Amino acid sequence: MARNAAQAICDNSFEAAARAAVYRAIFTRRDVRSHFVPEPLNDSVLARLLLAAHHAPSVGYMQPWKFIIIRDEERRRAVCEIFVKARQQELPQMSEDRQALYRSLKLQGICESALNICITCDRRRAEGSPLGRWHNPEMDLYSTVCAVQNFWLAARAEGIGVGWVSIIDSRALKQLLDIPDQAVPVAYLCVGRVSGFQDRPDLESKGWASRLPLSELIMSESFGGAGEGELKSAVDGLTPPGLQTP
């Protein structure tokens, strides 16, 4: 009885339905490039997504992010040109047997999505108080990525697709968007309503890559350390709920 009471006091978990909803957002989130529909995105929804992003963890509570909302079609076409050029430059870096597949992949939805958002990291925002960044100055960039992930998961819960475009020359992007020297464009996102979310990552269904076995990525005590057999068996026995195995 006493033990049950102690367990009850320490149980801060969500109720089952809420827990399932969190995992659902995680497991069914997709990078979307091909399934945007021509529907505007309501500002009240966008506001919720931005608020979710703004509640991400950040080093020293620095909140280094800013959000550039890009709606203008001409500007987006210019971003698309930067993408096309970057893609041409990336192509020869692929091994020859992968170039045809690379060419066939759709890797952005810049003009088809309702709007684009560039999430930047202001590297000087907490100058003079580098809590957590004295040894690891890059933590501000990692914090900004946390904001991107919050945005992405909240978007999935709202039924909104997000596609991250990184095949971009960031110097050209900075110039186009008037981003000052101290800010880094961490993520360029295509955002909008979609006809549906695929069960599997595009790059998986197109044969580019597949999900690595999680148990092979778990180590014990030090890098490469063997062990944790029980944990590895436990993860091998799991399937993301609600997803069909391919």
Ligand SMILES: Cc1cc2nc3c(=O)[nH]c(=O)nc-3n(C[C@H](O)[C@H](O)[C@H](O)COP(=O)(O)O)c2cc1C
């Ligand atoms: C930092 C980052 C950059 C990415 N850049 C691109 C990109 O330029 N073009 C693209 O099509 N997908 C891009 N993606 C999406 C990945 O290809 C995608 O996340 C991965 O294939 C797994 O698919 P999923 O997100 O649907 O689970 C990027 C993702 C991340 C996290």
